[in-house]
Amino acid sequence: MASNPNPYLVQPLDIGNVVSAGIQLYRTHFKQYFGIALIATLWALLPFLLVIPIVLFYTAVQTYYGTLGLVVPAWIVLAVYCSAKYFAGAGAIARLAFGTLINQPESLDSAKRYANSRIWGFWNINFLLTLMYLGVYFVTVVVLLIVLSATGIFSLLTNPDPTTFALNPAPLILAGLFTLLLLLAMVVIFIWLGSRFAVADLPLATETGSNATQSLGRSWNLTYKSAWRIALILFITFLITIPLQALAQILVSTFNAIIAVSFPQDSPTFALLSFSVGYILGLVAGVVVLPLWQSIKAVIYSDLRSRREGLGLKLRDS
Amino acid sequence: MRLFNRITLLTPESVELEFTLAGIGSRALALLIDYHIVAFTLIVFWLLLTFVAGQLLDYLDALSVNYGDLPVWLLAIAILVTFTIATGYFVFFEVTWQGQTIGKRFAKIRVIRDDGRPIGLPQAALRALLRPIDDILFIGAFFILLGKKEKRIGDWVAGTLVVQEVRPVVKAAIAISQASENLAAELPQTTHLSKLLPDDFAVIREYLQRRNFMEHNAKSELSLQLARQARNLISLETIPQGLTSDEFLEAVYLAYQKQGGGGRGRDEG
Structure with a gap:
C-alpha cells in the first residue's frame, strides 16, 4: 500500500516478528516508556514503603493500638489506589505503543491523561483477572482434596501406616500420578487463560467507550483460535528477558562482593546493604521489563485486530 | 516508524539487494526449536550408548576378557559424538539447506554472507564453533539486541547476516460465488x-x-x-x-x- 508507510502491519505477523517489533518499538521510545514505567512502579512501591514508618511508630510508642482500626483500612484504600495508578501507567504505555503502530502517534501527556481517566477500569480488569486465576487455583485444590479423600488416600496420607503401604502401594502411586496430572492441567489452563486475556487492558486503553468487562470480552474474542500462538510469543518474550535478569543477578553478586570487603558477611549492615541493593536492582529490572511486555502486547493486539477485524485494510478515499 | 531493521547489500556483481534482518524474536524462536532438537538427539544418543555399553561390558565380563581401558575410550568417543551432534547439527543444516536449520525454517529466517551469497562450510563452521561463546552470559543476545546489523560474535567472525526469508506466500484460494x-x-x-x-x-x-x-x-x-x-x-x-x-x-x-x-x-x- 503506497499510502501506508508501514506495509508490514497490514500483513499478519509471524511469531518471532511480533516479539522483534515489540522490542523495536520499545527501543525507539525507550525514554518515554521507561519514564512512565518508573513512575508507575514508584506508585506501586509507596504502600510498602509506608509500612516501615507505621511499624516503627507502633513499636516505638507501644500504645494507641486502637488507631490501627483506622490506619489499616486507610492503608488498604491507599494500596488499592496505588495499584490502580500502576495499572493505569501500564495502560498509558500500551496506548502510546498502539498509537505508534497504527501511525497515529500521541503525546505523552495526552496518553497519560487518557489512561488516568480510566484508572478504575484498569484496576477492575486486573482485579477480575486475579479473581479468575485464584478461582482456577481453588477449584484445582478442591478437586484434588475431594478425589483424595473420596478414595480414602487422604486418610492414608495423614496417618501413614508403613505396613499397609508395603502391602499395596498402588493407591499411593496412583494418587501421586493424579496429583501431578492435575497440577499439569492447572498450569495448562493458566497458560491458556493468560493467552486469551493477554491483551485485556489494550481495548480499554485504546478504544473509546470501552469499560473493564467489555475490554476483557474483546480480548477473549480477539484471541479466538490464537491462544497457543500467543502463548509462544509470550514465552519467547520471557526467554529474551532472561539475559536481563542474568545481568541484574551478576550486578547483585558484584555489589555483594564489594560490600563484603568493607563489612563482615554476618553483620546486620551487610544484610541491610545487600538486601537494599538486590531490592533496588530487582525494582529497576521490573521497570525495564514492564514497557517490554506492554509494547509486545500492543503488537499482539494490533496484529490480532488485523487478523480478526482487518485493521489497516482500507481503500483510498476517492 | 520502521519495525524491522533493513540492510542494503552490494553483491559481487554490483547488484543492490535489500533484506530485512531476522530480528531477535525470530532468532530466539529458531534457537528454541533447534536447541530442543539437539537436546532430544543427545538424550537419545546417551540412552542408546548407556544401553549398548552396558551390554558390551556384560558380554566381555562373561567372556572374562580383560578390557581395561575400554570404558575410558567409550567415554572419549561419547564426548566426541556429543560435540559432533551439537555443532554438526547447525553446520550440516546451514550448509545443505542454504543457511537454514529446522528452527530457522520454522521461523522463516536464513543465514547469508555479508555480500548476499549463500553461506558455505567455513561460515557455517565458524558460526557453530563460536556459538558456545555467544551463549556464555547471553553475550550473543546482547550483541543482536544492541547492534545495528544484529550480528552475534559468530556472525562477525564468519562474516554472515541473518535475514528474513523472502518466500512467496501461498495464500488460500478465494471462493467466488x-x-x-x-x-x-x-x-x-x-x-x-x-x-x-x-x-x-x-x-x-x-x-x-x-x-x-x-x-x-x-x-x-x-x-x-x-x-x-x-x-x-x-x-x-x-x-x-x-x-x-x-x-x-x-x-x-x-x-x-x-x-x-x-x-x-x-x-x-
Whole structure:
C-alpha cells in the first residue's frame, strides 16, 4: 500500500516478528516508556514503603493500638489506589505503543491523561483477572482434596501406616500420578487463560467507550483460535528477558562482593546493604521489563485486530 | 516508524539487494526449536550408548576378557559424538539447506554472507564453533539486541547476516460465488475499472483471502466499507440488488484480475 508507510502491519505477523517489533518499538521510545514505567512502579512501591514508618511508630510508642482500626483500612484504600495508578501507567504505555503502530502517534501527556481517566477500569480488569486465576487455583485444590479423600488416600496420607503401604502401594502411586496430572492441567489452563486475556487492558486503553468487562470480552474474542500462538510469543518474550535478569543477578553478586570487603558477611549492615541493593536492582529490572511486555502486547493486539477485524485494510478515499 | 531493521547489500556483481534482518524474536524462536532438537538427539544418543555399553561390558565380563581401558575410550568417543551432534547439527543444516536449520525454517529466517551469497562450510563452521561463546552470559543476545546489523560474535567472525526469508506466500484460494462471476463479466463495460490501482486491488484481495478468519461483526462492517469505497472508485452508482458486499468485492476482484491488472499488484513481484 503506497499510502501506508508501514506495509508490514497490514500483513499478519509471524511469531518471532511480533516479539522483534515489540522490542523495536520499545527501543525507539525507550525514554518515554521507561519514564512512565518508573513512575508507575514508584506508585506501586509507596504502600510498602509506608509500612516501615507505621511499624516503627507502633513499636516505638507501644500504645494507641486502637488507631490501627483506622490506619489499616486507610492503608488498604491507599494500596488499592496505588495499584490502580500502576495499572493505569501500564495502560498509558500500551496506548502510546498502539498509537505508534497504527501511525497515529500521541503525546505523552495526552496518553497519560487518557489512561488516568480510566484508572478504575484498569484496576477492575486486573482485579477480575486475579479473581479468575485464584478461582482456577481453588477449584484445582478442591478437586484434588475431594478425589483424595473420596478414595480414602487422604486418610492414608495423614496417618501413614508403613505396613499397609508395603502391602499395596498402588493407591499411593496412583494418587501421586493424579496429583501431578492435575497440577499439569492447572498450569495448562493458566497458560491458556493468560493467552486469551493477554491483551485485556489494550481495548480499554485504546478504544473509546470501552469499560473493564467489555475490554476483557474483546480480548477473549480477539484471541479466538490464537491462544497457543500467543502463548509462544509470550514465552519467547520471557526467554529474551532472561539475559536481563542474568545481568541484574551478576550486578547483585558484584555489589555483594564489594560490600563484603568493607563489612563482615554476618553483620546486620551487610544484610541491610545487600538486601537494599538486590531490592533496588530487582525494582529497576521490573521497570525495564514492564514497557517490554506492554509494547509486545500492543503488537499482539494490533496484529490480532488485523487478523480478526482487518485493521489497516482500507481503500483510498476517492 | 520502521519495525524491522533493513540492510542494503552490494553483491559481487554490483547488484543492490535489500533484506530485512531476522530480528531477535525470530532468532530466539529458531534457537528454541533447534536447541530442543539437539537436546532430544543427545538424550537419545546417551540412552542408546548407556544401553549398548552396558551390554558390551556384560558380554566381555562373561567372556572374562580383560578390557581395561575400554570404558575410558567409550567415554572419549561419547564426548566426541556429543560435540559432533551439537555443532554438526547447525553446520550440516546451514550448509545443505542454504543457511537454514529446522528452527530457522520454522521461523522463516536464513543465514547469508555479508555480500548476499549463500553461506558455505567455513561460515557455517565458524558460526557453530563460536556459538558456545555467544551463549556464555547471553553475550550473543546482547550483541543482536544492541547492534545495528544484529550480528552475534559468530556472525562477525564468519562474516554472515541473518535475514528474513523472502518466500512467496501461498495464500488460500478465494471462493467466488456464481452471482459474483456474472457481475464480474459486466463490470468492465458498466464501470471505470481502470481507475482501480494495483494497491487497491491488493487490499481487496487481502480482504478476500483473510475474511474467513475474521470475527463476524467486524467482517460485515469492513466488507460494507470496502464495497462502498470500491464502488466509488470505479464510479458505479449502486451495488446491484440482491448482492452482498462480499459478493460485490469478489466480482471486482475477479473482473480486475481477468483484465490482466492483478499481475501488477505490488506484493506479487
